[in-house]
Amino acid sequence: MATKIFIVDDHYMVIEGIRSILQEEKSIEWMGHASTAASCLAFLQKQQPDIILMDINLPDMSGIDLCKEVREKYPSTFIVGLSTFNQQSFIQRMMENGASGYVLKNATQEELMEAFQTVLKGKVYLSDDVSQTLRKNADAQIPVLTRREKEVLELIAEGLTNIEIASRLFISTTTVDTHRKNLLAKFDVRNTAALVKYAMLHKLI
Amino acid sequence: MVYQSIGLEDTQLNQTFSITIYRIVQEILNNTLKHANATTAIVQLTKHNNQLSVTVEDDGKGFDTSILTHSKGIGWTNIQNRIEFVKGHLDLQSRPGEGTSYHMEFPLPE
Numbered sequence: 001m002a003t004k005i006f007i008v009d010d011h012y013m014v015i016e017g018i019r020s021i022l023q024e025e026k027s028i029e030w031m032g033h034a035s036t037a038a039s040c041l042a043f044l045q046k047q048q049p050d051i052i053l054m055d056i057n058l059p060d061m062s063g064i065d066l067c068k069e070v071r072e073k074y075p076s077t078f079i080v081g082l083s084t085f086n087q088q089s090f091i092q093r094m095m096e097n098g099a100s101g102y103v104l105k106n107a108t109q110e111e112l113m114e115a116f117q118t119v120l121k122g123k124v125y126l127s128d129d130v131s132q133t134l135r136k137n138a139d140a141q142i143p144v145l146t147r148r149e150k151e152v153l154e155l156i157a158e159g160l161t162n163i164e165i166a167s168r169l170f171i172s173t174t175t176v177d178t179h180r181k182n183l184l185a186k187f188d189v190r191n192t193a194a195l196v197k198y199a200m201l202h203k204l205i
Numbered sequence: 206m207v208y209q210s211i212g213l214e215d216t217q218l219n220q221t222f223s224i225t226i227y228r229i230v231q232e233i234l235n236n237t238l239k240h241a242n243a244t245t246a247i248v249q250l251t252k253h254n255n256q257l258s259v260t261v262e263d264d265g266k267g268f269d270t271s272i273l274t275h276s277k278g279i280g281w282t283n284i285q286n287r288i289e290f291v292k293g294h295l296d297l298q299s300r301p302g303e304g305t306s307y308h309m310e311f312p313l314p315e
Contacts, residue, residue: 146260147306185211
């Protein structure tokens, strides 16, 4: 029986590229694609593929969240993360949310087929680059943030001043400053600009 | 349970002060264990200049903080008295279903 594949990605050329790669594979049945999380969920209500290739960056929802939702609703469908980002935090969160594998968009046809075969057996597939990244960054963990720190971080990224953040969160400006200093210390950065960059890079905001 | 501290490496705190902080954290964590039904909790101590800030947070079921204005509970009264005793300030965040977060700031005794 052919393996039913579905892809969620908002880039047309990526979809077409993968489709053409898989076209000659007899063991693959192409079910189609969705370019948003919403249309993916709508599709799944009608039909369920064996494997979904899922982009991390979607216009309406992150692939990381979509992954969780799909796995909860359709536990028999496997998910393989698909992204240009070879970054530990993305990969880790995708796997935590139930993905069975992760391939980069520079994957070859062989890699892709190997990924499908591996996850169908219920095993985890990570492309070589990805598993190297995971190993390399095993020590560089993202620090644990408290709820207030996350809120302050988001508002800093929006460009608000300490005073504005204080009135938004109903706390004093000195408290905002404490949170800001804690954030700088936790991420080991010197100033707010570097803080925002770090947070963006690790998808914390 | 996650514990982390920043800037406390070579800090010596006076004993009354540190025991007071300890009892506050203990009381909060006791509440977390007893009521919150949480899976994770964070205890975080940070020091900047002459201020110590303490965050105790959980991802449990949370509660409606407005009930505290009328609360005569021993635990809560204790927490408040101890915070007041060391001239601290509390920012409490909690809502049903959204966990609980205590953030406290204390001026360090000379």
